[in-house]
Amino acid sequence: MSLVIVGSVAFDTIETPFGRRERVVGGSGTYCSLAASYFTRPRIVGVVGRDFPRRAVAFLKSRRVDLRGLKVRSGKTFHWEGRYEKDPNLRTTVRTELNVFKDFRPEVPSAYAAADIVYLANIDPDGHDFILGQFRRPKVLAMDTIRFWIETKREALRRELGRVDILFANDEEARLLSGEQNLVAAGQKIVGLGPSLVVLKKGEHGALVFGKTFLFGVLAHPSSNVIDPTGAGDAFAGGFLGYLDRAGTLTRRNIRRAAVYGSVLASFVIEDFGIERFRTLNAMAVEGRFREFRRLVSF
């Protein structure tokens, strides 16, 4: 199979109770593809400015991320600045400088057109048609969304939910999208809007996966030391889709395991700032934590 991730590659300035990092490499496409790289060879579609460091490109390549779809444009790379309070679920966006991302019209290399899984990470729902027109016939279309699109492009988003196979949403997004406070009701309602699977991410409380006649729950890894929550949701999606890409079929067993791998990858990324944790993370550690999850919940 093959997995194409369309998303942002960016600089993040991050402040958490553990410190501050200026302009470190981040972005949904970056986190997602690095997480997926433990299972498959993900392909990325994105754009950066000329200020994007060669070392970051080299690191992504060393993780076997296919960067043929990463365009370099004159101008500056997308820059996001955010701050986390003591409660890592409380995030304040201090600044968003879209820069070259502003006019991003994702061009999909012809080598990517036969992708089996296409993941649209935080993409304007009005831009989906343009992107999807460049693919032949993906077996699985996955997307996530953000509060901003839910509030400003609700109709376009509802339309996209009608054709998507997998939707990733966090608790706030699921509540906004469904109008339901109860997360189980929210997940079930969103499945009713179209997606075969809704992956509802609950941060430190894990995730629930809803299907038409299927429900699976996975805990978050019990971490007492969350250094930087940035990218946890994107790493979850990357682990999930990367595993599915490797597994090849969407059986219930594979979906369950994909959710656990998603939770595993999310649990690693928050152990250090930005994408730092990926530098030392190897496949054996990923497998080790997967087994830990089984011990954590078996009875």
Next chain:
Amino acid sequence: MSLVIVGSVAFDTIETPFGRRERVVGGSGTYCSLAASYFTRPRIVGVVGRDFPRRAVAFLKSRRVDLRGLKVRSGKTFHWEGRYEKDPNLRTTVRTELNVFKDFRPEVPSAYAAADIVYLANIDPDGHDFILGQFRRPKVLAMDTIRFWIETKREALRRELGRVDILFANDEEARLLSGEQNLVAAGQKIVGLGPSLVVLKKGEHGALVFGKTFLFGVLAHPSSNVIDPTGAGDAFAGGFLGYLDRAGTLTRRNIRRAAVYGSVLASFVIEDFGIERFRTLNAMAVEGRFREFRRLVSF
């Protein structure tokens, strides 16, 4: 084995988005013993006024709850009034009328003195000595606490943590008690204060059980229809301790299963107002949901 529960037997006036119920039977001892009654024959120590309905006594007896320790005093039964918002985790106490509970000096019937498990539900930590002096030598001492005791009797509470085997706490209490925002750090820190086991209840997100070298996580049953959250925490403790009483030993396997049964009983009680759900709940339904939990988390 045998389980003695020392706690309140009360009237609750409850308002939730689903309606209002005036002066229905509740109280920590009531919920806890009803939940435990699916596994053992729990013994209750408490006090009510002469206004406490005979039908409620008859119902508790029909569930084989031993009421020899329930004193009837002249005066009115403890009455609590509370309101829940759309988010069932947000509870406002409207009124607390302690009535006969105010001067409650729990007298333990001699027939209860050989109890194996003693559970002190929301009891003033300064009153523990008086109660525990009436037992021979319980194998397991369990307790929970409330925000009020943490804020007003912190030292007495810390002292009691030194001799307790199992502490039940919800997320807010665990944070207050430990000073840690992160729930895993909070649970680990409280284990360091004395208890062999800390059962950290997270409402809709399930529970974590911390031991010195042990960690287990259980989800909440995915309910889309929470009618009345009152008593969920007490039912969790009742299911947990009732199962342990029946199982007879605190092996890791039994502790894991106890936590799942706790979550199962909590999930039932919130499906209707007050203790209503217990009226129709049978052992087969409890076992059925226990098996559902396994399907929910297995991968």
